[in-house]
Amino acid sequence: MARSRGTGYLLGIDNGSQSTKVAVFDERGAVHARARVPLRPSDSPRPGVVEHPDDDLWDSIGAATRAALRDFDGEPGEIRGVGLCTIRSCRALLRADGTLAQPVLSWMDERVSRPYEHVDPAVRHVTTSSGYITARLTGQFRDTAANYRGEWPIDLGSWDWVDDPGIPRRMLFDLVLPGDQLGTVTADAAARTGLPEGLPVFATANDKAVEALGSGLGDDRTALLSMGTYIAGMTAGAHGVRDAEAFWTNFACRPHEYLYESHGIRRGMWTVSWLRDLLGSEDRLNEGAAGVPAGSDGLIAVLDWLAPVDKPFRKGAFLGFDGRQGPFHLYRAVLEAIALTTCANVRDMAAELGTGFERVLVSGGGAESDVLVQVIADAFARPARRAPGGAALGAAICAGAGLGSFGGFDEAVAAMVHPGEEFRPDPAAHERYRELGEVHRRLRTHTDPLFAWLATTGR
Structure with a gap:
C-alpha cells in the first residue's frame, strides 16, 4: 500500500x-x-x-x-x-x-x-x-x-x-x-x-x-521477558530453527521474520494474581516485598500451579518456612521464582543459539511491579527496562x-514505541540470586518424587 x-x-x-x-x-x-x-x-x-x-x-x-x-x-x-x-x-x-x-x-x-x-x-x-x-x-x-x-x-x-x-x-x-x-x-x-x-x-x-512488536524488540542482543499468564523469554530471529531443545521458533509480527522463545512458566502472573486475591492489594504487597531481603529469608516457591502436560503430578509449593516469614515473603518468593526460572530458561536459549544478551526488556502485567523488574535486573545482572506498550x-x-x-x-x-524506566542490577543481590538460581534448577529432582507419590495416593 x-x-x-x-x-x-x-x-x-x-x-x-x-x-x-x-x-x-x-x-x-x-x-x-x-x-x-x-x-x-x-x-x-x-x-x-x-x-x-x-x-x-x-x-x-x-x-x-x-x-x-x-x-x-x-x-x-x-x-x-x-x-x-x-x-x-x-x-x-x-x-x-x-x-x-x-x-x-x-x-x-x-x-x-x-x-x-x-x-x-x-x-x-x-x-x-x-x-x-x-x-x-x-x-x-x-x-x-x-x-x-x-x-x-x-x-x-x-x-x-x-x-x-x-x-x-x-x-x-x-x-x-x-x-x-x-x-x-x-x-x-x-x-x-x-x-x-x-x-x-x-x-x-x-x-x-x-x-514483542509493541515492546520494541527488534534485535538478537535483547531478551524480552513477557510477564503474562504464560511467562517466556523471546529474542528476534532471522530464520526458522527446527528441533531446538531450549527454545522453539515462533512467527514474528513482522512478515517472514521469527521469534525464538524459551521454555516458559504456565500460569505465571496468574499465580501472582491468585496470591494477591488471598493476601491483599498488589500495591500493598509490592511495597511490603520491597523491604524483604533478596532470598526471602530462605522461603522458596515452586511454580507448578499448572502442571506441564508431560508431568501432570506436579503441584505448586512453598518451601522453607521457619517463623520469620509473613505475607510479603510469600509474595516476594513467587516473584523471585518467576525471575530465576525465566533467567535460567533464557540463558539455556542463549547457550543453544551461541549468543548472549546485553539488555533485558520486561513487558506484560508483571512489568508494572518495581520489585519484580528489579529482581529480574539482579538475577540477569543486566539492565532491565520496562516495555510499556504491549x-x-x-x-x-x-x-x-x-x-x-x-x-x-x-x-x-x-x-x-517509547522506552520505559530502566532498573540497574545490584551486585550483592545478583550474587545471592546466582546461588539461589542453582537451588531452583535442582528443586524438582527432589519435589517430583514427592508429588508423584502424592498423586498415587489421591491426595
Whole structure:
C-alpha cells in the first residue's frame, strides 16, 4: 500500500488470557483512551478440558471496545484502523455461518496439543481465536498466518498451508500476513462494539509476537521477558530453527521474520494474581516485598500451579518456612521464582543459539511491579527496562503499517514505541540470586518424587 501519512487514531485490541484490553493511540504512540474487561473463569468440566465459557471472548471484546470509546475524547470516525490480537494456541470450531459450534478451547486445554479430530458434523471451520473474532468483526473467513504454530498444518518457511488429511483445506481459513487487511467492520459488529461500520481491520500475529512488536524488540542482543499468564523469554530471529531443545521458533509480527522463545512458566502472573486475591492489594504487597531481603529469608516457591502436560503430578509449593516469614515473603518468593526460572530458561536459549544478551526488556502485567523488574535486573545482572506498550500497541502498529501511515514496520515502531524506566542490577543481590538460581534448577529432582507419590495416593 502506498504511504500516506495522515492524522487520525489507531485502535488496538489485545484479547489476553485473563482480560481483553483495548486502547486508542495516535501515530506517536500516545494513549488517548483505554479499557480492560476481565474474562470469565474458564470452564473445566473434567481433567484436561479448559474452555472459554459461552461466547466470552467476543463478548469481552465488545464490552472493552465500547468502554474505550466512551473514554475517547475524539469521535469514533477519527479512528482509521483496528489491529486485532488474540490469545494464541486456542482452537475455535465454527459452524458454516462462523458462529461457535462449541466453546473456544483454551491454550491450557490438552486437546489443542493434539491433532484435530473431526467428531462433530456441525463443525465446518477449524481456526484460532483470532480467526473466530475476525469472522465476527468482518464476516470474512480470513486469519493471520502468524497465529498458527503447534498442531496446525502450516509450513514454517512459507507461512502457508500444507496438505494434511486431518484437516481438509476447505475447513481452514484463508491466510494473510501481519499488516494485511482482514476486512471491514460489519453492521452487526458495529452495533456490538461501537466501532464505525466499514472501518478497516488489520491482521497482527500471535499475542506474544504482537507484544514483542509493541515492546520494541527488534534485535538478537535483547531478551524480552513477557510477564503474562504464560511467562517466556523471546529474542528476534532471522530464520526458522527446527528441533531446538531450549527454545522453539515462533512467527514474528513482522512478515517472514521469527521469534525464538524459551521454555516458559504456565500460569505465571496468574499465580501472582491468585496470591494477591488471598493476601491483599498488589500495591500493598509490592511495597511490603520491597523491604524483604533478596532470598526471602530462605522461603522458596515452586511454580507448578499448572502442571506441564508431560508431568501432570506436579503441584505448586512453598518451601522453607521457619517463623520469620509473613505475607510479603510469600509474595516476594513467587516473584523471585518467576525471575530465576525465566533467567535460567533464557540463558539455556542463549547457550543453544551461541549468543548472549546485553539488555533485558520486561513487558506484560508483571512489568508494572518495581520489585519484580528489579529482581529480574539482579538475577540477569543486566539492565532491565520496562516495555510499556504491549500487545495493544503492537496491534495498533500493525494497523498503522497496513494503512500506509508509515514506511513500514520499523518506522512505525520508531514512531510509536517509547522506552520505559530502566532498573540497574545490584551486585550483592545478583550474587545471592546466582546461588539461589542453582537451588531452583535442582528443586524438582527432589519435589517430583514427592508429588508423584502424592498423586498415587489421591491426595
